[in-house]
Amino acid sequence: MPxxxxxxxxxxxxxxxxxFANVNGSGSASANGLFAKAIIRMGxxxxxxxIFPSNIQGLPTWYEVRVSEAGHLGRRGGVDIAVALNxxxxxxxxxxxxxxxxxxxxxTRPMPASKFRTDITVIGVPLTTICNVAYKxxxxxxxxxxxxxxxxxxxxxxxxxxxVEKVLAExxxxxxxxxxxxxxxxxxxxxxxxxxLKPIGLQLRHADAVGNRIFVEGNNAAALGAVYGGxxxxxxxxxxxxxxxxxxFMSYCEDLRTNEDGSKRYAxxxxxxxxxxxxxxxxxxxxxxxxxxxxxxxxISLMNEFIGLSYFAEIPxxxxxxQRGGPSTGMPTRTQQSDLLLAAxxxxxxxKHIMLLPADPGECFEMGxxxxxxxxxxxxxxxxMLDLDIGMQEWLxxxxxxxxxxxxxxxxxxxxxxxxxxxxxxxxxxxxxxGIPYRTYPGTHPxxxxxxxxxxxxxxxxxxSEKGVDYQYxxxxxxxxxxxxxxxxxxxxxxxxKKKTKKGVIYFGSTTPAMHEALEALEANGHxxxxxxxxxxxFPQEVFDFIHAHDEVFLVEQNRDAQLRTLVVTEGGIDxxxxxxxxxxxxxxxxxxxxxxxxxxxxxxxxxxxxxxE
Amino acid sequence: MTYIxxxxxxxxxxxxxxxxxxxxxxxxxxxxxxxxxxxxSISAAIVQAAxxxxxxxxxxAKMSGIGCSSKTPDYFLGQSHGFNSVHGRxxxxxTGANLANRDLIYLGVxxxxxxxxxxxxxxxxxxxxGVNMCYIVENNGVYGLxxxxxxxxxxxxxxxxxxxxxTESGIDLVALALQLGATYVGRSFSGDKAQLxxxxxxxxxxxxxxxxxxxxxxxxxxxxxxxxxxFDYVREHNDAVxxxxxxxxxxPITADYAPGTVTEVIQHDGSTLxxxxxxxxxxxxxxxxxxxxxxxxHAAGEIVTGLLFVDPDATDLHDRLGTMERxxxxxxxxxxxxxxxxxxxxxxxxx
Numbered sequence: 001m002p003x004x005x006x007x008x009x010x011x012x013x014x015x016x017x018x019x020f021a022n023v024n025g026s027g028s029a030s031a032n033g034l035f036a037k038a039i040i041r042m043g044x045x046x047x048x049x050x051i052f053p054s055n056i057q058g059l060p061t062w063y064e065v066r067v068s069e070a071g072h073l074g075r076r077g078g079v080d081i082a083v084a085l086n087x088x089x090x091x092x093x094x095x096x097x098x099x100x101x102x103x104x105x106x107x108t109r110p111m112p113a114s115k116f117r118t119d120i121t122v123i124g125v126p127l128t129t130i131c132n133v134a135y136k137x138x139x140x141x142x143x144x145x146x147x148x149x150x151x152x153x154x155x156x157x158x159x160x161x162x163x164v165e166k167v168l169a170e171x172x173x174x175x176x177x178x179x180x181x182x183x184x185x186x187x188x189x190x191x192x193x194x195x196x197l198k199p200i201g202l203q204l205r206h207a208d209a210v211g212n213r214i215f216v217e218g219n220n221a222a223a224l225g226a227v228y229g230g231x232x233x234x235x236x237x238x239x240x241x242x243x244x245x246x247x248x249f250m251s252y253c254e255d256l257r258t259n260e261d262g263s264k265r266y267a268x269x270x271x272x273x274x275x276x277x278x279x280x281x282x283x284x285x286x287x288x289x290x291x292x293x294x295x296x297x298x299x300i301s302l303m304n305e306f307i308g309l310s311y312f313a314e315i316p317x318x319x320x321x322x323q324r325g326g327p328s329t330g331m332p333t334r335t336q337q338s339d340l341l342l343a344a345x346x347x348x349x350x351x352k353h354i355m356l357l358p359a360d361p362g363e364c365f366e367m368g369x370x371x372x373x374x375x376x377x378x379x380x381x382x383x384x385m386l387d388l389d390i391g392m393q394e395w396l397x398x399x400x401x402x403x404x405x406x407x408x409x410x411x412x413x414x415x416x417x418x419x420x421x422x423x424x425x426x427x428x429x430x431x432x433x434x435g436i437p438y439r440t441y442p443g444t445h446p447x448x449x450x451x452x453x454x455x456x457x458x459x460x461x462x463x464x465s466e467k468g469v470d471y472q473y474x475x476x477x478x479x480x481x482x483x484x485x486x487x488x489x490x491x492x493x494x495x496x497x498k499k500k501t502k503k504g505v506i507y508f509g510s511t512t513p514a515m516h517e518a519l520e521a522l523e524a525n526g527h528x529x530x531x532x533x534x535x536x537x538x539f540p541q542e543v544f545d546f547i548h549a550h551d552e553v554f555l556v557e558q559n560r561d562a563q564l565r566t567l568v569v570t571e572g573g574i575d576x577x578x579x580x581x582x583x584x585x586x587x588x589x590x591x592x593x594x595x596x597x598x599x600x601x602x603x604x605x606x607x608x609x610x611x612x613x614e
Numbered sequence: 615m616t617y618i619x620x621x622x623x624x625x626x627x628x629x630x631x632x633x634x635x636x637x638x639x640x641x642x643x644x645x646x647x648x649x650x651x652x653x654x655s656i657s658a659a660i661v662q663a664a665x666x667x668x669x670x671x672x673x674x675a676k677m678s679g680i681g682c683s684s685k686t687p688d689y690f691l692g693q694s695h696g697f698n699s700v701h702g703r704x705x706x707x708x709t710g711a712n713l714a715n716r717d718l719i720y721l722g723v724x725x726x727x728x729x730x731x732x733x734x735x736x737x738x739x740x741x742x743x744g745v746n747m748c749y750i751v752e753n754n755g756v757y758g759l760x761x762x763x764x765x766x767x768x769x770x771x772x773x774x775x776x777x778x779x780x781t782e783s784g785i786d787l788v789a790l791a792l793q794l795g796a797t798y799v800g801r802s803f804s805g806d807k808a809q810l811x812x813x814x815x816x817x818x819x820x821x822x823x824x825x826x827x828x829x830x831x832x833x834x835x836x837x838x839x840x841x842x843x844x845f846d847y848v849r850e851h852n853d854a855v856x857x858x859x860x861x862x863x864x865x866p867i868t869a870d871y872a873p874g875t876v877t878e879v880i881q882h883d884g885s886t887l888x889x890x891x892x893x894x895x896x897x898x899x900x901x902x903x904x905x906x907x908x909x910x911x912h913a914a915g916e917i918v919t920g921l922l923f924v925d926p927d928a929t930d931l932h933d934r935l936g937t938m939e940r941x942x943x944x945x946x947x948x949x950x951x952x953x954x955x956x957x958x959x960x961x962x963x964x965x
Contacts, residue, residue: 224960267932282699402951454697
């Protein structure tokens with residue numbers, strides 16, 4: 001390693017980043033979870049990110065904890081305390097520590113001096129020795145070593161032991177024996193540290209910045225949204241990172257949708273593949289049940305033919321796409337926003353689909369429910385575009401809200417009474433001039449309202465037709481329907497700059513917390529930007545108005561090809577030169593420091609004189 | 615095909631069934647298939663079966679994939695909802711439809727390309743999943759719409775119209791269905807309406823996955839010497855193991871049969887399957903026996919037809935999932951949305 005300049009040890013309260021480097025399958029996950037939960041219970045907001053491999057046991061895994069009383073819950077970038085417990089990744093883990101940071105490691109085996117840095121503080125705790133002395137069983141030695149390092153850290157950074165004990169008591173409420181054992185292991189580490197080490201410059205103290213927020217994964221929230229949205233049929237095929245949507249739906253339904261006699265108000269099928277999953281969803285949607293599937297990019301690829309059928313035959317379907325790094329099988333356990341183009345124009349022929357872009361688990365819940373209303377209202381596929389960062393990480397968000405007055409909107413479905421009364425029914429007629437036709441559920445009326453659904457061209461009455469005029473009418477109507485959808489989907493969220501500016505930034509999804517942090521920092525540096533968070537496709541008119549109102553607009557995305565930018569340019573006829581792509585796509589969530597650097601540099605270069613004049 | 619429209623009028627004294635529907639009420643549009651196509655005979659058999667079963671047309675949903683066979687749902691049961699879906703994927707669409715409303719009758723119509731080639735996976739999984747359906751494969755061993763390529767059910771050694779020999783093994787959908795747990799399995803021939811109509815009736819009233827493989831010669835591309843799916847070949851090699859009568863309600867046996875030659879199976883919906891044996895040793899309630907018999911006769915070049923297997927205690931996907939009796943598509947906000955109070959509890963658990 002190159003010679004390092006000595007740096008003053010970092011000093012901060014309730015504002016730092018800790019990164020644990022572990023071995024997959026070693027039992028570290030629950031210890032790391034305990035660490036994060038205890039800090040939240042001290043009233044200090046935390047963002048925790050599990051960075052894991054596509055593996056069951058043995059490969060490296062990390063857990064990054066952002067502690068921020070100010071509430072910045074995106075990734076910051078850089079590591080203040082590295083808890084380096086995996087020899088496989090030692091060099092990289094040590095290199096990531098910011099100058100002045102701290103390195104915590106198991107000092108049981110001596111390490112050569114070349115493996116350390118001189119510009120950081122090195123803290124060795126002989127974890128293996130401590131646990132080998134205290135425990136006889138190999139399994140206990142391994143598992144309790146994890147709790148022991150949390151104990152040692154608690155002394156170093158000031159985690160309240162009472163809080164830890166409370167969290168452990170809740171965690172193991174059903175296995176009381178384990179509470180004492182875990183508390184003992186925690187104290188083993190803590191007491192050793194207390195006797196041998198001094199607390200470091202990075203400290204925690206009780207605060208009141210968490211409020212009544214909940215700590216939850218987006219996949220869990222989306223599944224709950226599907227329950228509240230009235231989904232009754234779920235068909236799915238396991239794929240990381242979406243599997244836990246189906247699993248959470250199963251678990252919520254068991255609790256919330258089981259009748260007294262044990263019968264179920266839902267049906268879940270683990271299908272043989274993604275094609276069957278979407279086929280089941282389309283079949284159920286056609287027959288009047290709210291249905292969904294959850295998948296990731298490779299699954300969407302397989303579903304393409306059915307998605308086109310849903311668009312053209314006008315059948316409601318909801319797809320939760322928990323995006324991961326692509327292409328092909330790509331980086332299945334890493335995050336990206338790289339399925340936007342795939343989903344927006346999925347399938348052959350001229351197709352466009354509604355996409356919702358939740359920014360956090362709170363919106364996953366809300367949009368998870370709304371997606372079903374939109375799918376029914378517009379009789380088409382609605383994508384809810386999560387990503388691994390939102391879907392599989394626990395986020396601290398405002399509690400879920402539900403208005404008991406809210407009713408399920410089934411859209412335009414003609415009833416038995418209407419058919420009986422002689423109301424005219426033509427499956428593909430635009431009677432209300434909004435592009436949306438009426439449909440009937442099979443089995444509604446003995447002699448009226450039956451029609452033949454097909455993916456091939458048909459006339460307004462659903463009769464087979466290869467006439468150009470019939471086909472074109474239908475395709476134009478589908479466009480009109482899409483335009484109606486642009487007025488019904490969630491509007492963008494505006495965040496105007498404090499000073500008037502001709503510069504803007506557009507962002508969406510999991511970028512949001514890092515973007516907000518970056519905007520604050522940029523503003524402090526004199527760079528003012530109007531910001532807009534896009535929440536849906538088709539884009540509401542406000543999106544284009546925002547771009548027209550600015551000279552230059554940054555478009556921040558977590559993919560290589562600036563996919564949202566392509567959608568904006570294509571759908572809005574925007575001059576691409578106006579849109580500056582800011583792209584982050586290494587598989588790790590975007591960081592505030594990356595954004596501050598990328599946008600700050602460009603703004604300084606473009607406007608140095610004006611910035612100084614102001 | 616004919617291009618004239620089918621007249622809507624019919625004789626005022628056409629006989630009606632118990633629900634007051636005449637046979638014409640079960641017809642569809644004029645077929646666009648070739649004159650003499652076996653598929654049209656199957657459509658006619660479906661019309662006859664639905665009429666005789668007193669099915670209300672709107673309580674049946676007809677589903678199909680892509681191909682000549684999959685076009686046929688337009689040609690029968692014009693008052694039923696139909697869904698001509700994606701090539702090889704009818705089974706999943708039917709499964710979804712069935713999950714949404716367990717009260718309708720689901721008739722899936724497919725072909726050998728649709729079910730044995732592109733759709734073999736969905737064919738298999740819908741059966742092992744236990745979907746309550748009548749799944750008819752109109753099996754002609756050839757791709758008609760794309761003009762005469764072999765399909766996966768073509769027998770090894772059979773010849774195409776151009777004289778090319780098929781070198782790949784044929785898939786026997788009946789054998790597969792038996793192995794996969796279908797609870798009603800039959801094979802028939804589009805040219806034998808007397809055998810086919812009761813088989814369809816039994817399948818439509820069966821509670822569970824019912825599969826009918828109906829050999830249906832393609833007059834345009836697969837009805838020549840050297841084909842094993844031609845009218846002549848099937849007639850010559852047809853080994854019918856039994857004759858089926860489907861009786862609604864439970865009517866007593868009136869005809870005189872030799873003792874031991876008639877088996878009765880009472881189905882879930884109360885209908886009775888009365889099986890008259892043509893092959894003395896054949897037991898249609900023995901799955902393994904059926905599989906063995908089929909293999910033996912197939913090796914001898916015969917096409918075994920009839921009701922090959924029926925499980926009188928069949929269950930379906932809904933039974934296995936424990937779904938409520940009321941169709942899921944009738945549930946509303948009150949049944950489905952747990953409300954703000956339940957959400958407050960969930961929030962509490964996430965702190």
